[in-house]
Amino acid sequence: MYAQMVKSTGQGVKSRDEMSAEERDFQDKVDADIRIEPRDWMPEGYKKTLIRQIGQHAHSEIVGQLPEGNWITRAPTLERKMILLAKVQDEAGHGLYLYCAAETLGVTRDEMTEMLLSGKMKYSSIFNYPTLTWADIGAVGWLVDGAAIMNQVPLQRTSYGPYARAMVRICKEESFHQRQGYDIMMRMARGSEAQKRMAQDALNRFWYPSLMMFGPSDANSVHSEQSMAWKIKINTNDELRQKFVDQTVPQAEYLGLSVPDENLKWNEEKGGYDFSEPDWDEFFDVLRGAGPGNTQRLTDRQKAWEDGAWVREGLMAHAEKKAARKVAAE
Amino acid sequence: MEAKFEALLRLGDNALILGHRVSEWCGHAPVLEEDIALANTALDLLGQTNLWLEYAGEVEGKGRSADDLAFLRDAWDFRNVLLVELPNGDFGQTILRQFLFDAFNLLNLRALTGSSDPRIAEIAEKAAKEAAYHVDRSSGTVIGLGDGTDESHRRMQDALNLLYPYAMELFITDEVDAEMAKAGVIPSPDTLKAEYDALVNGVIAEATLEKPEAHFGHRGAGKTGKMHTEHLGHLLTQMQWLQRAYPGNAW
Amino acid sequence: MKKEWPLWEIFIRGQHGLSHRHVGSLHAPDAETAILNARDVYTRRNEGVSIWVVKAADITATAPGDKGPIFEPSETKVYRHPTFYDIPDEIGHM
Numbered sequence: 089m090y091a092q093m094v095k096s097t098g099q100g101v102k103s104r105d106e107m108s109a110e111e112r113d114f115q116d117k118v119d120a121d122i123r124i125e126p127r128d129w130m131p132e133g134y135k136k137t138l139i140r141q142i143g144q145h146a147h148s149e150i151v152g153q154l155p156e157g158n159w160i161t162r163a164p165t166l167e168r169k170m171i172l173l174a175k176v177q178d179e180a181g182h183g184l185y186l187y188c189a190a191e192t193l194g195v196t197r198d199e200m201t202e203m204l205l206s207g208k209m210k211y212s213s214i215f216n217y218p219t220l221t222w223a224d225i226g227a228v229g230w231l232v233d234g235a236a237i238m239n240q241v242p243l244q245r246t247s248y249g250p251y252a253r254a255m256v257r258i259c260k261e262e263s264f265h266q267r268q269g270y271d272i273m274m275r276m277a278r279g280s281e282a283q284k285r286m287a288q289d290a291l292n293r294f295w296y297p298s299l300m301m302f303g304p305s306d307a308n309s310v311h312s313e314q315s316m317a318w319k320i321k322i323n324t325n326d327e328l329r330q331k332f333v334d335q336t337v338p339q340a341e342y343l344g345l346s347v348p349d350e351n352l353k354w355n356e357e358k359g360g361y362d363f364s365e366p367d368w369d370e371f372f373d374v375l376r377g378a379g380p381g382n383t384q385r386l387t388d389r390q391k392a393w394e395d396g397a398w399v400r401e402g403l404m405a406h407a408e409k410k411a412a413r414k415v416a417a418e
Numbered sequence: 419m420e421a422k423f424e425a426l427l428r429l430g431d432n433a434l435i436l437g438h439r440v441s442e443w444c445g446h447a448p449v450l451e452e453d454i455a456l457a458n459t460a461l462d463l464l465g466q467t468n469l470w471l472e473y474a475g476e477v478e479g480k481g482r483s484a485d486d487l488a489f490l491r492d493a494w495d496f497r498n499v500l501l502v503e504l505p506n507g508d509f510g511q512t513i514l515r516q517f518l519f520d521a522f523n524l525l526n527l528r529a530l531t532g533s534s535d536p537r538i539a540e541i542a543e544k545a546a547k548e549a550a551y552h553v554d555r556s557s558g559t560v561i562g563l564g565d566g567t568d569e570s571h572r573r574m575q576d577a578l579n580l581l582y583p584y585a586m587e588l589f590i591t592d593e594v595d596a597e598m599a600k601a602g603v604i605p606s607p608d609t610l611k612a613e614y615d616a617l618v619n620g621v622i623a624e625a626t627l628e629k630p631e632a633h634f635g636h637r638g639a640g641k642t643g644k645m646h647t648e649h650l651g652h653l654l655t656q657m658q659w660l661q662r663a664y665p666g667n668a669w
Numbered sequence: 670m671k672k673e674w675p676l677w678e679i680f681i682r683g684q685h686g687l688s689h690r691h692v693g694s695l696h697a698p699d700a701e702t703a704i705l706n707a708r709d710v711y712t713r714r715n716e717g718v719s720i721w722v723v724k725a726a727d728i729t730a731t732a733p734g735d736k737g738p739i740f741e742p743s744e745t746k747v748y749r750h751p752t753f754y755d756i757p758d759e760i761g762h763m
Contacts, residue, residue, distance in 0.1 A: 150445075150450070153444065153445035153453075154445050157444045157445035157446075160441050160442075160444055161438060161441060161442055161656050161657060162656055162657065162659050162660060163660075164489070164660040164661055164669035165485045165489070165669050166434075166464060166467060166468050166471075166484055166485055166488055167468075168669055169441070169464060170461055170464050170465065170468075173441050173444060173457055173460060173461055173464070174457070174461060176444050176445065176457070177444065177453075177454055177457035177458070177461075180444075180445070180450050180453045180454050180457070181454055183450060184450045184451070184454070187450075222660055222669070272669075275668060275669060276669075279667055279668060279669075280664065280667050282664055282667070283664070283667055388445070388446065391446070392445070392446040392447065392448070395446075395448070395508065395509070396447065396448020396449060396452075396509065397448075398567070398569045398570050398573065399448035399449070399452070399509050399510070399563065399570065400448055400449055401566070401567055401569075401570070402562065402563045402566030402567045402569065402570025402571075403559070403562040403563065403566060403570075404566075405566040405567045405570070406561070406562040406563070406565050406566040406570075407562070409565065
């Protein structure tokens, strides 16, 4: 999802006999849905996996500001401009909440930022796709936020307290994001011929990348098995993808748009749609940073970080001077 | 009603163009907290734009909406001061421009709460609260960066040298201002200058910056529409793109 | 030279009459800016009437290992709770 293919210890899940007494106590708490808090004992692997996952999630929010921010200055009405700005601002807020959650595990926001900028930490593949037309802003809200919500709602129950609490706040704020996207799509699907074409084109380009957001099938992944035992991952990627497709197809039909998949068919037996897998080679290429999108996003983030250094340092220096003057006066 | 329409455009266009400029920062600010704060400022300004331009359209009486006025006028019809249309520059330039405008906006809006036009008074009432917060925030940042490191001090002084003369346009008082001030609709801009100087001088001093020569050579070019900078046309090209490319479409 | 802004814990009173509640954290160079940042970050949806900021490093907390001695002794003091006492129904609400 926003955190795709997060590696855990890679060891597979330990049996109770293999666990130390501390590990057993820890696992009992997780199993009993008792939240783990920052100062509680936790396995090193749990901590490391969480930092990776929350970090990747936070980076995705921050990098995710860019494709949508791309249209703030071109939004077609004052109201759309305000809505989009408020939405992209929310993404910054969500990144902030998540960085703070990760900081409770002993890593600083600056350290995580450096890891993003050096390419050591990843962000979701979806944000490497360009937003070419205004309809893309509708499609991103409808599909990308729709897919994100699928994953984030269950994470409100995740075992790590600060992460779960950040997700509660995020889910509450996100509730308007998907709706504003669908609202844009409705307006366009009922609009002029050009607008309808634009809307269909956006769906065509964002459909498969949205399906990729859930990550490749992880039915047999040791990482996912461990993360699920620790309750930092709640559903398998395939479960969520299926749920997303089942929810989204009727919404596309309502818009009068067609999902770009000739194999899409209702399957009465499983009570869900059959659908084509996205091109996973493309996914791995994009995740690894191929294509202009990745370079552009990282260059933008690096520039913002480097250009802002003097501001961060300047304000800190002033705060220190002020504190020193106060001490001197006392 | 022509003068009132003109006066409302000045209020609305300042908020619109500055709000647009500030919104360009979204996703690119020096730190997340600042990114979020800048977006709040831009949202306030765009909200103010909506109220001023909506009323401007009503006063004009030709059925133009706030969106029509924002997206379908060309550069020569805009009535914002040059200060707000200048490119963002570095963060120091952005925040200094913000402070120079916020200080004026606050004093102007406070005076407008006593306008003889109840609609203007009502809009000003709401907007003045937002502007008071903007002044708090931008003045604090100007002081922090002015009195920060050598580099931040130098950048803030450069920004002040560049922008301070532009701020003087805010106080140029022409026949539109005179007519509206006489009717008690708006304050005459020159009457706000003393209080503005007190506020701005205090912040500049605390920021350990030096006030440059205050000569604005453009003679009310932006607010009268006589002459804008080349930057405005590019800003409008971007802002108005969809409305221009697909005339009459609803979004 | 490079120095990260300190972390602040943010407490917000949501409505008049309620206590301040921890809502999250953020970074700021000093307390005054932390208040402004908290306003911009944590009250975007009309969530507050008052803000407290506390430097995260200044918080002293109980250690998880002290849970037994600190909290468990009160578990047995059942007489502190109204449900400990049986009052006949005829008496009505008490």
